[in-house]
Amino acid sequence: MRFMKVVHGHCRHPRSFSRFVQVFILVLCLGLLIAGSVIAQELESSDPASDAGLGIASALLTVPYAAAKILYAALGGVIGGFTWVLTGGDTETAQTVWEPSFYGTYVITPDHLRGKEPVRFFGDSPYDESYIE
Numbered sequence: 001m002r003f004m005k006v007v008h009g010h011c012r013h014p015r016s017f018s019r020f021v022q023v024f025i026l027v028l029c030l031g032l033l034i035a036g037s038v039i040a041q042e043l044e045s046s047d048p049a050s051d052a053g054l055g056i057a058s059a060l061l062t063v064p065y066a067a068a069k070i071l072y073a074a075l076g077g078v079i080g081g082f083t084w085v086l087t088g089g090d091t092e093t094a095q096t097v098w099e100p101s102f103y104g105t106y107v108i109t110p111d112h113l114r115g116k117e118p119v120r121f122f123g124d125s126p127y128d129e130s131y132i133e
Contacts, residue, residue: 025064025067028064054113057110058110061108063114066106072121073101076100077101080095101123103124
């Protein structure tokens with residue numbers, strides 16, 4: 001029972017609470033992204049107040065989004081490393097894990113909120129596959 005924590009007379013497993021926090025943060029990030037796109041549609045004009053509003057909204061959305069993206073990239077790095085080891089050093093297989101997790105959007109900009117640029121949580125390889133042998 002040393003891994004159990006008693007809170008207000010109830011036993012809670014720390015991992016289940018951690019999982020709840022992770023899911024909550026993910027839902028919060030998705031909600032903020034949706035709210036940001038709605039805000040961007042309302043602030044479509046290019047007056048200084050609208051630009052300032054989009055700048056503030058993008059900064060506020062970047063905080064939870066970047067945290068989630070960095071966590072995803074870190075986990076992708078670890079899992080890609082295990083993939084590389086378990087496949088006997090097969091870099092091509094490990095890159096199928098690394099590339100989507102490392103590449104992509106890390107910062108939400110006003111252009112993302114305006115819909116001019118896509119937000120890519122799962123990144124694409126910056127290299128053309130015709131050059132990879």
